[in-house]
Amino acid sequence: MSSFDFAGRHIGPTPGDQAVMLARLGYPELDALIDAAVPSGIRAPEELRLPEPVSETEAAAELAALAARNVVAVPMIGLGYHPAITPAVIRRNVLESPAWYTAYTPYQPEISQGRLEALLNFQTMVGDLTGLPTANASLLDEATAVAEAVMVMRRAGRSRSARLLLDSDSLPQTIEVVRTRAASAGIEVELVDLDAGLPEGDFFGLVAAYPGCSGEVRDLRPSIDAAHRRGALATVSADPLALTLLVPPGEMGADVAVGSTQRFGVPLFYGGPHAAYIAVADGLERHLPGRLVGVSVDSAGNPAYRLALQTREQHIRRDRATSNICTAQVLLAVVASMYAVYHGPEGLTAIAERVHGHTARLAGRLRRAGLEVRNRHHFDTLVVRVPGRADEVHAAAAARGLRLREIGPDEVGVSVSEITTPAHLDLVAEAFGAGSGPAVAGDGIPAGLRRTSAFLRHPVFRDHHSETAMLRYLRRLSDRDFALDRGMIPLGSCTMKLNATAEMEPISLPGFAELHPFAPAADATGYAELIDRLESWLAEVTGYARVSFQPNAGSQGELAGLLAIRAHHRAQGQPGRDVCLIPASAHGTNAASAVLAGLRVVVVATAEDGTVDLADLEAKCRQYGDVLAAAMVTYPSTHGVYEQGITRLCDLVHAYGGQVYIDGANLNALLGVARPGSFGGDVSHLNLHKTFCIPHGGGGPGVGPVAVAAHLAPYLPSHGQHPDPARRAGIGPVSAAPYGSAGILPIPWAYIRMMGGEGLTAATKAAVLSANYVARELSADFPVLYAGNGGLVAHECVLDLRGLTARTGVTVEDVAKRLVDHGFHAPTMSFPVPGTLMVEPTESENLRELDRFIRAMKAIRAEIDEVAAGAYTAAESPLRRAPHTAATLADDHWDRPYPRSRGGFPAGVTPDKYWPPVGRVDQAYGDRNLVCSCPPPAAFHDPSEGEAA
Numbered sequence: 001m002s003s004f005d006f007a008g009r010h011i012g013p014t015p016g017d018q019a020v021m022l023a024r025l026g027y028p029e030l031d032a033l034i035d036a037a038v039p040s041g042i043r044a045p046e047e048l049r050l051p052e053p054v055s056e057t058e059a060a061a062e063l064a065a066l067a068a069r070n071v072v073a074v075p076m077i078g079l080g081y082h083p084a085i086t087p088a089v090i091r092r093n094v095l096e097s098p099a100w101y102t103a104y105t106p107y108q109p110e111i112s113q114g115r116l117e118a119l120l121n122f123q124t125m126v127g128d129l130t131g132l133p134t135a136n137a138s139l140l141d142e143a144t145a146v147a148e149a150v151m152v153m154r155r156a157g158r159s160r161s162a163r164l165l166l167d168s169d170s171l172p173q174t175i176e177v178v179r180t181r182a183a184s185a186g187i188e189v190e191l192v193d194l195d196a197g198l199p200e201g202d203f204f205g206l207v208a209a210y211p212g213c214s215g216e217v218r219d220l221r222p223s224i225d226a227a228h229r230r231g232a233l234a235t236v237s238a239d240p241l242a243l244t245l246l247v248p249p250g251e252m253g254a255d256v257a258v259g260s261t262q263r264f265g266v267p268l269f270y271g272g273p274h275a276a277y278i279a280v281a282d283g284l285e286r287h288l289p290g291r292l293v294g295v296s297v298d299s300a301g302n303p304a305y306r307l308a309l310q311t312r313e314q315h316i317r318r319d320r321a322t323s324n325i326c327t328a329q330v331l332l333a334v335v336a337s338m339y340a341v342y343h344g345p346e347g348l349t350a351i352a353e354r355v356h357g358h359t360a361r362l363a364g365r366l367r368r369a370g371l372e373v374r375n376r377h378h379f380d381t382l383v384v385r386v387p388g389r390a391d392e393v394h395a396a397a398a399a400r401g402l403r404l405r406e407i408g409p410d411e412v413g414v415s416v417s418e419i420t421t422p423a424h425l426d427l428v429a430e431a432f433g434a435g436s437g438p439a440v441a442g443d444g445i446p447a448g449l450r451r452t453s454a455f456l457r458h459p460v461f462r463d464h465h466s467e468t469a470m471l472r473y474l475r476r477l478s479d480r481d482f483a484l485d486r487g488m489i490p491l492g493s494c495t496m497k498l499n500a501t502a503e504m505e506p507i508s509l510p511g512f513a514e515l516h517p518f519a520p521a522a523d524a525t526g527y528a529e530l531i532d533r534l535e536s537w538l539a540e541v542t543g544y545a546r547v548s549f550q551p552n553a554g555s556q557g558e559l560a561g562l563l564a565i566r567a568h569h570r571a572q573g574q575p576g577r578d579v580c581l582i583p584a585s586a587h588g589t590n591a592a593s594a595v596l597a598g599l600r601v602v603v604v605a606t607a608e609d610g611t612v613d614l615a616d617l618e619a620k621c622r623q624y625g626d627v628l629a630a631a632m633v634t635y636p637s638t639h640g641v642y643e644q645g646i647t648r649l650c651d652l653v654h655a656y657g658g659q660v661y662i663d664g665a666n667l668n669a670l671l672g673v674a675r676p677g678s679f680g681g682d683v684s685h686l687n688l689h690k691t692f693c694i695p696h697g698g699g700g701p702g703v704g705p706v707a708v709a710a711h712l713a714p715y716l717p718s719h720g721q722h723p724d725p726a727r728r729a730g731i732g733p734v735s736a737a738p739y740g741s742a743g744i745l746p747i748p749w750a751y752i753r754m755m756g757g758e759g760l761t762a763a764t765k766a767a768v769l770s771a772n773y774v775a776r777e778l779s780a781d782f783p784v785l786y787a788g789n790g791g792l793v794a795h796e797c798v799l800d801l802r803g804l805t806a807r808t809g810v811t812v813e814d815v816a817k818r819l820v821d822h823g824f825h826a827p828t829m830s831f832p833v834p835g836t837l838m839v840e841p842t843e844s845e846n847l848r849e850l851d852r853f854i855r856a857m858k859a860i861r862a863e864i865d866e867v868a869a870g871a872y873t874a875a876e877s878p879l880r881r882a883p884h885t886a887a888t889l890a891d892d893h894w895d896r897p898y899p900r901s902r903g904g905f906p907a908g909v910t911p912d913k914y915w916p917p918v919g920r921v922d923q924a925y926g927d928r929n930l931v932c933s934c935p936p937p938a939a940f941h942d943p944s945e946g947e948a949a
């Protein structure tokens with residue numbers, strides 16, 4: 001491997017740098033360090049069997065060839081996925097811009113104001129369109145959003161019933177996902193025909209589709225009123241484009257609205273990633289799953305955005321969880337919100353009117369030709385009766401480059417979208433054997449369902465309709481944020497490594513971006529091969545037999561893996577095994593996923609040295625014996641240590657009949673060194689958005705594939721519309737599309753293809769070296785809380801500030817905010833141990849950046865010492881007053897006990913300074929005064945713009 005290979009560019013420290021770092025650590029060579037750190041019992045004996053790596057240019061050519069094998073037709077399949085036009089200014093400056101896609105989840109609000117504003121626009125857009133006051137900042141997809149809404153209704157409603165009424169005209173994947181999730185939550189799902197009225201008996205919730213899968217547009221008011229009269233809550237799953245023309249769910253009395261914002265400018269991506277939405281009525285906002293952006297104030301009293309009710313999400317309520325959502329779809333929510341910003345209310349309405357008008361004209365033409373169109377009403381979708389002729393119509397449509405929806409031998413579905421032209425309509429008419437020519441178009445929208453209320457009246461949806469204004473708005477927002485394109489983001493557990501441009505570029509190829517998830521299998525052979533190869537590579541690096549890409553976040557992979565474990569026990573005649581042992585230090589999603597899988601969580605203690613307390617584990621295995629389902633552990637542990645006891649832990653759990661779930665979020669410390677499937681794991685999820693270079697996108701998208709040993713393979717997620725008929729029946733889907741967020745799988749594919757086995761192994765070793773180097777250099781200033789063999793950490797280290805905090809009052813938060821002044825994103829705060837910082841440098845940061853971080857931390861330690869020495873109090877210190885904005889430094893009244901230059905330029909004056917746009921944000925204020933949609937512009941008086949309107 002030479003430094004001119006891709007691996008040499010991906011890995012920051014050069015061989016020379018690595019020699020310097022090793023010398024500091026006292027190891028003659030890298031392998032000696034790895035041998036000392038990694039327990040020999042788990043070391044993989046052989047090298048990874050992966051193809052020889054190729055260059056960026058060759059990988060690009062291979063991916064282009066795969067994309068070219070996918071057939072990009074004109075999808076008119078509908079089913080919740082519609083081709084859309086991504087305005088080029090948004091595609092290039094958001095979707096393809098590292099300033100947006102390399103950002104982290106906005107937990108540090110001071111350096112995230114740009115994406116927080118974009119997400120607040122998203123929430124405002126969703127709230128306006130649905131007519132409900134509070135929307136969150138995205139969910140994973142429409143089907144799981146409906147499942148989340150069901151859980152909200154279950155928890156918030158008054159009814160004791162376990163029965164859910166689900167519109168039989170819902171999307172098929174929605175019905176399937178809700179059934180999968182309901183089965184383990186003890187919810188009974190009954191499909192209902194809303195035209196026939198609601199059935200007798202108690203129920204806690206109703207879900208109605210608007211428009212329905214058939215394209216029918218129903219007046220839902222009678223159903224919603226009936227549900228309310230009977231003590232139940234009502235959810236409407238709605239198409240946001242249709243809502244520009246239809247009376248919104250909130251005005252019909254719905255308690256919850258959910259749906260997908262994909263058609264707001266997000267490519268089809270063969271199923272994802274796309275942003276789903278959820279909005280709720282007053283009084284339900286504290287039941288919302290996922291992340292919620294709110295408005296608060298900063299230290300100068302100016303408005304500032306931040307995630308609201310954040311402490312709630314951090315712990316995801318652990319064993320009292322109703323949702324396990326962590327990573328969501330931020331980047332795609334930003335795209336959808338910008339689509340609305342760019343088009344504005346009139347533009348969106350015009351697009352919707354065009355779609356609706358085309359559909360009406362098509363219906364007129366088909367009817368005039370004597371065909372039966374089943375819809376009484378429609379927005380964009382028709383179901384046409386063609387008794388015994390469906391195959392013929394599909395073949396005729398396919399010959400014309402169109403794809404229609406397959407329903408059965410006697411019916412064909414057609415959905416119109418933003419890209420549909422009159423020429424497409426002629427082709428559709430021909431395919432049905434209907435003559436060409438104009439037809440009378442009726443109104444597809446029922447009387448009384450035409451929307452009369454205004455929406456998107458906030459100026460942000462009016463002021464950016466020219467491309468110049470849009471471009472500058474995007475630039476202004478991204479300039480406010482600190483992402484990987486500015487500097488290191490050393491977040492433990494999150495693995496913020498390089499997202500190489502060569503990995504990112506292929507996702508925009510039309511052959512990947514423009515495929516409908518339910519396109520015929522013959523159209524997707526390029527995807528099939530890409531997914532097949534990627535599965536075999538991931539199986540090789542993890543030591544498992546099979547991998548499913550369906551889960552579209554780590555949390556969903558956890559759920560899928562635990563559902564597989566439950567199904568396995570059931571198949572073994574042991575359905576009573578329902579206890580899941582989880583260490584106290586586990587990531588919040590672990591316990592939440594276990595609860596959603598219908599498992600009882602039992603917490604295992606942590607020993608003094610931070611390892612899983614094996615005596616306690618054994619005692620609990622014995623105590624639960626024949627009801628033990630699984631133990632769920634992270635490896636290396638969430639403390640960033642290769643625990644010696646892992647093989648013993650696996651043996652113990654197996655001896656008591658349990659399965660071992662190894663959370664693979666920390667795989668960056670294992671690739672090429674050890675395989676979880678070989679050292680005792682039965683199942684793991686991987687975070688392709690951590691170890692395998694999918695960017696975090698500001699909090700999503702992600703891909704959380706679940707990898708299993710052979711005995712669990714039959715229980716991987718299935719999907720009723722899977723391109724492979726063998727995978728249609730099974731335990732059911734965990735996400736809306738057969739391959740989840742397939743559109744971003746070219747990224748990990750490119751990473752592995754360009755790194756090869758040797759490169760991946762070198763990356764792991766470099767990541768471990770860098771973490772140990774940082775730990776060693778900082779240990780005199782900040783004690784490293786946990787270490788394993790040889791006093792070494794794995795790929796991250798926990799710095800303990802509790803002693804310093806007790807002595808001086810300076811907190812981890814103060815250190816995190818002061819790092820902003822030094823031009824860094826903070827490490828992970830207070831996870832897994834309160835009062836600590838967890839640092840994960842990753843292999844991608846070079847020695848110069850590592851040393852810059854070390855210097856910043858040492859300078860901060862010196863300031864803490866000044867507090868200890870009484871130079872100033874913690875409250876007056878540059879630590880507590882951090883981060884320093886330009887406005888603070890420019891203020892002519894400077895009364896702080898340290899110089900301005902030290903406040904703003906603690907590492908010396910530099911033209912490359914990152915300026916946070918706001919000072920320290922007051923979290924508590926924002927939670928007491930919850931505001932989750934765009935505040936009026938007057939709240940942000942900017943003197944340079946004159947008096948605000």
Ligand SMILES: *Cc1c(COP(=O)(O)O)cnc(C)c1O
Pocket residue numbers: 325326327493494553554555556587589590634638663665666687702704
């Ligand atoms: C990131 C992470 C998860 C959750 O992954 P998401 O994709 O955010 O759902 C689970 N476990 C650990 C240890 C993690 O670091």
